[in-house]
Amino acid sequence: MSHERFERPTRFAAGEESFGGVFAPETLMDNLFALEAAWIAAGEDESFGAELTRLLETYAGRPTPTYHARRLSEAWGVDLWLKREDLLHTGAHKLNNTLGQCLLACSMGKKRILAETGAGQHGVASATAAALLGLECVVYMGALDAARQAPNVDRMRLLGAEVCIVEHGQRTLKDAINEALRAWVTDPEAHYVLGSALGPHPFPSIVAGYQEIIGHEARAQFLSAHGSLPDLAVACVGGGSNAIGLFRGFVDDASVELVGVEAGGVGSEAGQHAARFRGGRPGVLHGCLSYLLQDEDGQVQATRSISAGLDYPSVGPEHAALRAAGRARYESATDEEALAGFKDLAAREGILAALESSHALGWVRREREALAGRSVLVNLSGRGDKDMATILEVLAPDQDGEGS
Amino acid sequence: MSASRLEAVTTRLAQAGECGIAPYVTAGDGGLGRTLAVLHALEGAGAACVELGLPFSDPVADGPLLQAAALRSLDSGTTFEGVVDLIGRYRSAGGALPILAFSYANPILSRGAEEACSRLAEAGADGLLIPDLPVEEQACIAGAVQAADLANVFFVTPTTADARIVRAAELSRGFLYVIGRTGITGTRTELGREGSEFLARVRSLTTCPLGVGFGINGPAEVAAVAPHAQLAIVGSALVEHVHQAALGSSPDQDIDAVCARAAANFLTQLREGLKP
Numbered sequence: 106m107s108h109e110r111f112e113r114p115t116r117f118a119a120g121e122e123s124f125g126g127v128f129a130p131e132t133l134m135d136n137l138f139a140l141e142a143a144w145i146a147a148g149e150d151e152s153f154g155a156e157l158t159r160l161l162e163t164y165a166g167r168p169t170p171t172y173h174a175r176r177l178s179e180a181w182g183v184d185l186w187l188k189r190e191d192l193l194h195t196g197a198h199k200l201n202n203t204l205g206q207c208l209l210a211c212s213m214g215k216k217r218i219l220a221e222t223g224a225g226q227h228g229v230a231s232a233t234a235a236a237l238l239g240l241e242c243v244v245y246m247g248a249l250d251a252a253r254q255a256p257n258v259d260r261m262r263l264l265g266a267e268v269c270i271v272e273h274g275q276r277t278l279k280d281a282i283n284e285a286l287r288a289w290v291t292d293p294e295a296h297y298v299l300g301s302a303l304g305p306h307p308f309p310s311i312v313a314g315y316q317e318i319i320g321h322e323a324r325a326q327f328l329s330a331h332g333s334l335p336d337l338a339v340a341c342v343g344g345g346s347n348a349i350g351l352f353r354g355f356v357d358d359a360s361v362e363l364v365g366v367e368a369g370g371v372g373s374e375a376g377q378h379a380a381r382f383r384g385g386r387p388g389v390l391h392g393c394l395s396y397l398l399q400d401e402d403g404q405v406q407a408t409r410s411i412s413a414g415l416d417y418p419s420v421g422p423e424h425a426a427l428r429a430a431g432r433a434r435y436e437s438a439t440d441e442e443a444l445a446g447f448k449d450l451a452a453r454e455g456i457l458a459a460l461e462s463s464h465a466l467g468w469v470r471r472e473r474e475a476l477a478g479r480s481v482l483v484n485l486s487g488r489g490d491k492d493m494a495t496i497l498e499v500l501a502p503d504q505d506g507e508g509s
Numbered sequence: 510m511s512a513s514r515l516e517a518v519t520t521r522l523a524q525a526g527e528c529g530i531a532p533y534v535t536a537g538d539g540g541l542g543r544t545l546a547v548l549h550a551l552e553g554a555g556a557a558c559v560e561l562g563l564p565f566s567d568p569v570a571d572g573p574l575l576q577a578a579a580l581r582s583l584d585s586g587t588t589f590e591g592v593v594d595l596i597g598r599y600r601s602a603g604g605a606l607p608i609l610a611f612s613y614a615n616p617i618l619s620r621g622a623e624e625a626c627s628r629l630a631e632a633g634a635d636g637l638l639i640p641d642l643p644v645e646e647q648a649c650i651a652g653a654v655q656a657a658d659l660a661n662v663f664f665v666t667p668t669t670a671d672a673r674i675v676r677a678a679e680l681s682r683g684f685l686y687v688i689g690r691t692g693i694t695g696t697r698t699e700l701g702r703e704g705s706e707f708l709a710r711v712r713s714l715t716t717c718p719l720g721v722g723f724g725i726n727g728p729a730e731v732a733a734v735a736p737h738a739q740l741a742i743v744g745s746a747l748v749e750h751v752h753q754a755a756l757g758s759s760p761d762q763d764i765d766a767v768c769a770r771a772a773a774n775f776l777t778q779l780r781e782g783l784k785p
Contacts, residue, residue: 107670115645128614128641130570132688135668273576279567286569293668389615389641390567402588403619405566 108138112145115306116394117426124422124429129305129392132290140296141307143213148314153208160204164237165194167201167318171326171482176453181473184480186335187456188323190347190487197459197487198319198347199230203298205315207234210296217241217295221285223250223278223343224414224461225257226487227300232266234298242266243295245285247276250413257491275407278343278417282391301344302421305392309422313349319484320354327482337362337476340484341464342435343379343414345421347486352433362434365424366468368410369437375400379408380437381420382428388419395422411440411495412460414487442467444499447489459487460495512660515607515635515683518557519718519739528735529557530779531720532772533611533744535578536561537587539755541595543765547751548599548606550769554776557740558607560638563592565613570640574745578752589616589625593632600633607683609636609662614649622653629659636660636683644676651680662686662720667707671714678715684740685717689724700733708737731782743779750775 116123129137147153161167169192174185190198203220210218218240222228228244235242244261248270251258261268274280282304289297302312320338327335338355340348342365355361370378378384381396388397390405398406398418410416427433438446446466450456458466465483469476489496522529532551536544544561551559564582568575596608610629617625617639626637637659642650644663654661660682665674667688678685689704700708711719721734722742734741754771758764 107668107673109670109672111645127643127645129643130640131643131664131666131669132570134643134645134673135666135670273580274567283567283569287572290570386619388619389613391569392641394618397615397619399615399619403565403616404583405615 107135108142111138111141111306113141113307113310117423119426119429122426122429124393124395124425125306125309126394127305127392128389128394130290133286133305136289136293137305137307139213143209144307144311147209147212153212157205157208161201161318165200165204166192168322168326169193171323171330173330174454177449180449180453181470182478183469183473183476184478185469186327186480186482187485188319188351188482189485190319191456191458191462191485195226195230195233196490197226197230198316198350199227199300200233201318201350202300202312202315202346203227203230203234206296206298206311207238207240210240210298211238213296215240215294215296217243218298219243219245219285219288219292219295220298221245221278221281221300223281223416224412224459225250225254225261225491226414228266228268229257229260229264231298231300232261232264235266236264243269243288245269245271245281245288247271247278247281249276250278250281253495254413254491255494277408277413279405286391301346302349302423303344303391303393303395303419309393312346313353313423316346316350317353319347319350320352323351323482324354331480334358334361335482336479337364337481339364339366339465339469339481341366341415341461341486342420342424343368343417343461345424347484349421349423351484352427356432363427363432364468365433365435366464367435367437368412368415368464369439369442370409371440376407377409378437379410379416379418381418382435383437387425390419393422395419395425411443411499412464414459414461415464436468438464438467438471442471444496446470447496448500456485457489458485459489460492462486511630511635511658512682515558515609515660518607519684522557522739523718528738528783529740530555530731530776531558531560531740531742532556532747532776533560533562533742535575535582535748536563536592536595537582537585538578538748538752539581539764539768540585541587541591543768545595545598546765546769547772548604549602550773551776552604552606554773555780556606556776558609560609560611560742561592561596563589563610563612563616565616568613572745574749578748589620593628596629596632596634607635608633609638609660610634611638611640614639614642618649622650623656626650626653626657626659630657634659636662638662638686640664644673644680647680664688665711667703674711674714678717681717683718684720685711685715686742687711687719687721687738689721689734700730705737712737728779728782731779735783741779747772747775
């Protein structure tokens with residue numbers, strides 16, 4: 106059945122400004138209408154919610170702990186707490202979303218899912234949820250990302266997914282999304298499991314809705330352990346799904362400062378970073394209006410980051426709206442600062458963080474004097490095993506690096 | 510002229526019960542000079558109007574052939590102002606085909622819709638097609654296209670609900686762009702019974718002239734579409750044919766002239782499909 110209109114707001118408003126929308130080819134519109142209808146129906150269906158909760162608790166490992174990082178707190182002079190999404194099954198927050206969306210796919214009667222992936226975490230989480238729920242899975246991944254996140258490519262294949270390597274464009278997340286969107290146009294019988302809180306409506310709302318469990322859990326856990334709310338909630342921002350998941354738990358608590366940390370890459374010139382709020386301006390990519398790194402002609406610019414998951418020229422539209430409303434602020438951490446955060450966490454707490462999450466740590470580390478004595482809750486969105494090759498290459502260039 | 514130049518052509522075709530050919534050309538593929546030569550050649554070969562594609566870095570609605578053409582164009586240094594200049598040169602040289610600028614949303618919106626539309630219209634463009642701007646987002650550009658007197662053209666597909674087809678037709682001037690089947694551009698297709706039924710459904714919902722596109726490779730597809738449409742739109746097949754002509758030319762040849770001849774020959778072949 107063809108649909109006529111969206112039932113929910115398609116934009117995130119902030120005063121006069123709004124972000125998001127549905128900038129999609131007409132060939133995709135009916136898929137989007139159908140998805141919105143299924144999502145609304147699922148939200149009103151108690152058995153859907155109960156099944157998702159059952160999977161999150163007994164399969165994925167929710168709730169994840171909120172951990173007081175005492176040794177690193179001492180070293181940095183900041184009262185540091187970590188929401189341990191790295192402990193979720195598959196090693197990152199991505200599974201919250203893929204379980205929700207794959208259940209949605211089942212509710213729509215779909216037999217196959219498509220997904221894009223940057224760091225590979227969303228691809229692995231998609232392949233995992235697909236295997237669990239008996240769906241076929243095709244994952245699109247840029248060739249550059251596939252090379253730097255090779256363990257995740259193997260993981261996806263072992264989980265039964267078909268991995269399509271994207272060889273054109275910048276060969277990163279942006280190009281993988283282009284290809285997944287094209288595949289969805291030609292394969293409307295599949296559901297496209299978008300991995301971050303971006304894309305055309307209803308995706309930003311769906312993904313944020315499945316990720317906000319992070320913030321709700323963290324708020325309750327922090328209150329229970331600490332007796333009050335944190336002064337800051339900090340998360341890295343690529344597309345921004347882990348960050349919006351954390352922020353939604355605290356957005357009504359005016360005393361909690363929300364800080365998103367983008368990839369500062371290796372410099373402030375165009376092409377050397379992925380700091381959309383610093384170097385970008387409003388623009389449309391992949392179906393939504395948000396902040397976009399683009400040249401004066403509106404062509405999308407290349408990005409650069411040591412972290413594949415943050416290496417993306419646009420950012421989720423809800424973040425653009427939170428920033429415009431003055432509710433959240435967005436900073437950046439360079440590759441080097443992220444690595445410093447990574448090393449300190451490993452040495453003081455025995456946790457290897459994903460390079461994405463290490464940007465949030467890197468920012469706290471850099472700002473530790475300004476943050477002295479304040480309580481800071483960082484979303485540790487993923488574990489770092491997938492990044493070992495990249496990190497060893499950078500941290501130990503003088504060693505043989507061959508391993509044994 | 511602007512919108513009325515396009516409307517004059519499609520209205521005449523509709524009244525005469527005829528179908529014309531609307532070729533798509535990626536501006537700047539092989540350089541803007543080559544595009545200028547191709548435009549004149551298409552006009553000489555009897556095109557009804559032309560869709561002039563402004564290249565975009567991330568053309569999600571396009572298949573591999575048009576993606577590649579957009580990247581070749583960007584690599585050769587094509588800019589928005591360059592395309593505006595190209596349109597102006599085509600008009601100065603007496604070019605009379607209606608021109609629909611085909612652009613993804615970002616190059617238009619990031620420049621400011623008003624400025625982008627007025628620059629295009631002043632140079633001599635007559636209409637605007639934005640493949641990633643459905644009717645739900647038309648408010649972003651409605652004022653700007655109206656102020657510039659550009660014909661805005663919207664898309665419908667076999668999965669578009671009747672009420673949205675009516676809405677798209679109401680908002681479109683010149684013609685309504687009918688994507689004959691689901692898929693991305695350049696996918697080889699035939700019209701088939703479903704396609705015919707879809708075109709009949711669209712026809713029953715609006716009196717707006719129809720341009721039918723996606724998947725037209727040769728005269729047979731043109732012949733299939735012609736009874737149902739005022740314009741048969743040909744994109745990937747022409748762009749690739751001209752590109753191959755460029756690749757196949759010898760160093761002592763004027764490549765722009767080779768491409769212009771290739772475009773004209775291809776259009777002439779397609780027009781065979783219009784003969785009764």
